[in-house]
Amino acid sequence: MAGQTQRRKRATHEGFLRHRGFLFLKIGTVLCVGVTAAYLFQDQRLPRGGGTLLGYGLGTAGALLIVWLALLGVRKRAVTNGYYSLKAWVSAHVYLGLALIVIGTLHTGFHFGWNVHTLAYGLMMLVITSGAVGVWAYATLPKTLSDNRAEATRKQMLARIRSLDEALLDAAQPLPRIDAEIVRLSLEKTEIAGGYWQRVMQNWDNCANKAAIAQLQPVLAGATGQQAAVLRRVDALMRDKADALAQARKQIHITALLEGWLFVHVPSTFALLAALVAHIVSVFLYW
Amino acid sequence: MSELFRIAIVGSGPSGLSAAAHAATKGISHILLEKTDHLSDTIFRYQKGKHVMATPSLLVLRSDCEFGPARRETVLERWNADAARAGVNVRYNAEARSIAGARGDFTIALANGDTVRAETVVLAIGTQGNPNLLRCEGASLPHVQYQLDDPAEYIDEHIFVLGGGDAGIENALGLIADQAQGNIVTLVDRSADFARAKEANVKALFAARDAGRMTILSETNTTLVEPGWITLETPQGAVRHKCDRIIARMGSAAPRAFVEAAGVRFTSEARSAFPQLTGAFEGTTPGVYVIGALAGYPLIKHCMNQGHDVVEYIAGRTDLKPADEPILEAKLKDLPGALSVSEWLEFLRSRVEILHGLSPLQMREFLLDSEVKAFRAGELIFERNGVGTSLFGIAQGAVQVEIDPKDSKVTVPIPQGSIFGEVGLISGRRRGATVRAGEDCVVVEIPRTATLKLMAQVNEARETVERVTTERQILQIFKSGLTPADLAEVLPLAKTLEIKAGQPIMTEGEEGDDLFIIRSGSMVVEKSVGGKQVFLSYVPAGSYSGEMALLDGGRRTATVKAAIRSQVVRLPGEPFRRLLAKKPALLARMREDVASRRKINAFLEEKKDSFGGVVDMYSSVASFLIDQGIGEATDVLLIDETLCVGCDNCEKACADSHEGLSRLNREAGKTYAKIHVPTSCRHCEHPYCMTDCPPNAIQRGPDGEVFISDACIGCGACQRNCPYDVIQMDRPPPAKPGLLAWMLFGMGPGPGEPDAAWRDKKAKAQPERAKVAIKCDMCIGKAGGPACVRACPTGAAIRVSPEEFLSVALLERGQG
């Protein structure tokens, strides 16, 4: 009965960038300063580059760091029972990943050329740049995501569109065939999400619901009596649907931005790992 | 004169049916009266295909009907066959309305006017009760019904659903689910809002109305029913509508009134009280017996055993050992003293004060839930800050309470017969002191639910627990070397009050010097600053309030009101001040508390001038969180939406650490000032979900986690009782291939909850598992703590306790 466990339960309320009072930013800075100092104060008579003692050191450190940075993908998904904090991992990932710019660059001794070595370097910079874009996205977009959804879940957004569709179908029953075609356009041809670029660019000009509203206007203007009442209801429903679509699409848009950079970050990580292996192998072969 | 049966059994549930089958097998003249046209209506009404569970598995089944874990259909078929084979004399559509007479000649009046005579009556009517009937002219017309079995049955009808509770709303939504059925549905409710129903249901209801798919009439009563028509009294006046069918879902009346009318008394007024029974199930009217769920035994196996036993008792047997004997034997076998089960029961009953009022039958049931433990002198019983909500009674020996956290030598003894551990029981919070055995002793540990049951059943038990609790809680809160003797003057004047949510216990500017101890629930302290109510602080159970006016005189400087339904003890100011005069240590301690509370007030007032907006924000965020039930939570998941990127890694981690089902719905739930309270268990101080769980499967773990054990039978009661909608009924999906297999070879559905298609495909290959209740268990037993928080990449997901979060920390957040 008396066995109160000593589990760690709470995480402090600090985002990944500020984690533990910018601990990893501090570590990363110290690392960069130290490495730069070593580079500057090394024996001036020796050549610079990966072949020196410092070069080997920095290269090894860089390679190990890259492997560890890449393991974030595993850490994120392996839900083990012991204590870890993915937030702490990401915090270290960001700041130590940035420190890699200094470590990697000084390792090369600024010897660049059209070879596999420079390819590895280029890929590394690509991964880092995309990571920086990701940090920008993570730091700025959540607020808009939250504002846009206003407590609605993705499921509810879709359900709202669906129920408006049902209401549209109902409302359109008394319409003659030719007018019902307009409603059918909105019901059957409206695409909510579209392709990835469409999501990022928010290009919904060809939205069927929008077209349907446009086509309805002249019909509505000419209608009278009972007919006009039905068309007004249809028009109102399609405008509600346009609002609902706009909300869902904005949600999809922001999500696409929040994930999009990973489509560069992760594949180029794999390419980097391959190029790095090639670099290291070639360096030892041509020794 | 009609036939006089030896036994009339009312109700053909597992208990009544088992009784009738045993009577039939023994050749005793009997009649089984069943209200409906089939056996065992409660089980008949389970969801189609439900797995009926046969717990506790240790208990042997003693019945002439068979029973084991199986699907609902199988169980019912078997029982029908068993009843026929035994030759049970059953009468269907025979609802008993009243029972008159005395042992030897009872007359049972049926709803259709017939009467049945019997020497003894066994009441086995369960706890489902009877639906409240529509009371207006025409209410007995055939198109008025009280249940909706299959909404798909009705086509092109004008249907009125009466009652805005969950049942009514769910029925109404069911009827419009398929538009092709073309039903025109109206929901009628007496009240203006749908306060009794779950939020999700109410939302769906309004959505359906807004989509023009049904009509809602609130503040409306039914006044007349005619074939094809209904007349309603609405706030706008009377209206008459075309109506083909009326579905009345206006709640049900507990069967208690019926039982009491037969002369059987209940143990107390409490809603949870049971009839007063002897060891042979006989009530306070000789010849009337009560068994099954109504007698307090909600599991089918218990019910069936009692059906068998009650017939044996009526037939005159006295030496029958109850079927739970082996379980009790196993429980008691390792204890010193080599007593038999009944000797143990008597030993405990006579020695522990709060058990004195129990009957032998109640003692048995009580012991099934409780544990008897022996401790050697000096052995640890529980530790300060440990989580535990059970109560202990001392049957032999005495214990020592270490009241000073710094010095374990300072102890207070508690003698044999008394209780301890009661503070955790009342407030649901951590243990306030370490307790060791003072000498070799035997104690009985009573889980919280069993204690509450005990207090509802036995008045003396309730009074004793309350008296002891108040005294100890005061000693514990003030510490400062107080002894029970010091409180002799104050305590008799103490008054326990029930405070409704939102009700103030003191109001700013008012006269008053009483001191309040918060026994359960919690309070918020507010002050009017610049014409606005500003949230000052949160006072959890186990603290006190009102000390400023008590010490310094003058009027109340703030308003203190209940965040949730709470219980407080009011101590009058005058005698307490005399106590303070005698105890300088206590006075000094209270002065310290006052000083720190003053500081917060001053800080806020100062801020208010310079950063008015910040304080307003702080205050409104606090009120929002309290509205979301944080005031009764012990640990709640919050999401900071300025950080959340919507990756759902929290949900995936939850699913992957819990058999593939996420217990968290991140998106659902309310948000204010970018603080989001997702739909996930709050681990309430007094969990509503625990109240009606038949197998007692919901418990509190060592870190305060409210979790559901394997004993769950999937009845769904907890799901209905949880006000925060965080419990789902589901079956765990089949196991997935490992993470590496997915990462390297793309095998399986990947991290997170597998989609329905994959589940269906996989499930075919495996036997189907039963649906059980699923909810957050705060990752109980996992060394790293809750997975949702660990797995959040941005730090958006945090778990907090209300004391921690509803503090100045929140204010700092507002600034930074």
Ligand SMILES: Cc1cc2nc3c(=O)[nH]c(=O)nc-3n(C[C@H](O)[C@H](O)[C@H](O)COP(=O)(O)OP(=O)(O)OC[C@H]3O[C@@H](n4cnc5c(N)ncnc54)[C@H](O)[C@@H]3O)c2cc1C
């Ligand atoms: C959804 C659900 C799932 C459950 N799952 C399980 C499970 O898996 N395993 C388990 O062990 N327990 C389970 N339980 C609990 C169990 O079903 C009940 O506790 C048990 O049925 C009680 O049996 P009983 O004989 O006391 O009363 P009931 O089974 O309630 O039977 C009472 C009978 O009396 C009849 N009756 C009532 N009033 C009158 C009257 N005035 N005149 C004549 N007849 C009357 C009723 O029509 C009914 O047939 C579940 C409960 C629910 C609600």
Ligand code: HEM
């Ligand atoms: C175990 C790790 C590493 C070892 C042992 C290593 C070794 C070397 C050596 C020996 C050289 C000198 C080759 C030459 O001058 O011809 C070199 C150069 C270089 N390395 Fe590395 N390296 C490592 C990691 C890295 C990493 C992580 C990067 C960056 C992604 C990198 C990028 C380069 C580049 C761009 C050059 C310059 C090529 C040139 O001089 O033409 N190396 N490395």
Ligand code: HEM
């Ligand atoms: C060469 C260096 C780097 C490598 C190899 C690398 C690799 C990775 C990998 C494999 C992931 C996991 C993606 C996933 O599984 O979802 C990831 C995530 C991420 N990386 Fe990097 N990364 C590097 C540098 C950086 C840098 C410099 C930054 C920031 C400036 C950065 C920011 C991020 C962020 C924000 C995430 C997302 C975390 C999450 O949402 O779980 N990375 N990186």
Ligand code: SF4
């Ligand atoms: S893991 Fe964190 S960032 Fe991702 S959805 Fe959950 S709370 Fe938001």
Ligand code: SF4
């Ligand atoms: S399930 Fe509901 S009632 Fe039970 S502890 Fe959790 S939030 Fe409270």
Ligand code: SF4
């Ligand atoms: S945990 Fe819930 S579903 Fe399971 S038996 Fe208890 S009340 Fe019923």
